[in-house]
Amino acid sequence: MGQRSGNVVRVIARWGALGWCVVLGSACKSSGGAETGDATTVGTTAVVVTTTTPGPTDPTTSVETTAGTGTGSGEVALAVTLDRREADGPDAIVVDVTVTIDGAVAPGQLVALTAEGGVAGAMTDLGAGSYRGEVAPDQPSGEVHVRVSALGEQVERTAVVLPEIGAGWGQPERVRGPVNTPGYEDSPEISPDGQWLIVSNYSPVDLVCCLSGCDGSPPTDPAGSACNTSLGPYAAPERPDLPGAGRIVSSTQIHDELPSLGLDLPDAQDFIVALPPVAAYGFRRQADGSYAEPFVIAFEADGSIVAPFGFTFVAAPQGAAAQVLYALNDLRIPDEAPESTDNDLWRVDLTLGQRNNLGTFTTPPMGLPQVDVELTPLDVEDRSGPQGNPAVSADGVWWDSEDGAFDLFYAVGSASGGGLGPAVTVALSRPDRTEFQPYLFGGRLYFAAEFAEIRSSARAPGGDPGAAATWSEERVELACEAGTTRTGAVVSIGEPSVAAIDGAPTLFFLYTNKTATGFDMTVGQVRARIP
16 A cells, blocks of 8 residues: 555646646736638537527536527527637627528527627627627636527527637637536547547546645645535536545545555545546537537546546547547556556557446555556557657657656557557757647647647658658647636646547637636637638
């Protein structure tokens, strides 16, 4: 037990670099208009109205009621899309609405637009059942809850306001469905076909505040409020099968133990550091563009905070079958052991849409943890030092080194086996900044810089990633707000991944809102615009 406790404490200390960026004060953007770029395609995400239950929605859960019988006869449907118009200060949020009754467009209707976090203007009737209005955000960054009402129906969307958005992108939005909760969401990634979304790390507590002590308690204090208060769900339907949920005594108390890893403690005794449950969850895209049907992806290890992170798809899933890579500090090896190599990359096959047990841990008396399956390491030539947040391209594997060099790396070869070549440092890595979370799409490498910006650079076809000449000038895609402690501000951003959805590139990302009591990490998305 003593050997493992050292491992747990050390990994907790470096857990969640995006969250630590928030606490330590990342240099996010304070201002800036859209940057000229070469993004070339398609516009904003439409909400296709399919349900028949009328009523308002709750923006904290992103659940929408979008159609019903309304106040008259026939089924009323509201289709809502968001875009943005460049303006001095925050860009205006453009709200387009199409009203139909029994599938036929409904002109001449009274359509109301309201907002929280901004000033809503009047709606303009464009004819043929189409209506348009604008919302002027109150602040340079944050969430704006937009509501559209007509004929007794209401639709809500949450726009994400940022001080800098690349010209090729529309209006960023919060991902809808049970993906986002008041708990801790981190390390999201979309599948190449856009049909599945994995959130690699979920905890019902504000894990950033727990680890940093922003509630006034010492960091990782097992008695601290932030480490014990479950803000988010820990049971079905939002978070079914959460490992370690049995250790949640109440909404304000968590028993800090990990029996499967040798930390088996009496009910009245907690471990020396907080151990809130952590697990990954997958979600499936719905007809209305939201992501739902959550399923857990985790080891059976009592919800150990030393958990897999950075799940990435090796290729588009075939039905429900998917092969993924992930990063993990091997729980079977003590950190002080000579064979310990810190976070390493692993490969596993998943069945999407159902509970995935990656392996069950047990620990014999006076022994080290054991797992009942053979774990498959990625064939990295040199596993020393941390490797995390992997990504896959046709010719190789990419990763970062959180808590290491804070650079990006590449190795030629196949992610599915057969060995990889020597790792090279990607030439976009610079000594004067930190780079994280690489992702390849459409010939561009997307990555987080300082957790303040999402940047990208085009790779010359077949170019050596380690050569500066391979890469185009970097482009800022999204940026957060600089050095603010304002409640509601977006204070960090990162975790890019991109998929073509309905013919348009859509960028998924993670952003952190400053709350009144701590931080809320949230999954967002933004769709490429039609040129």
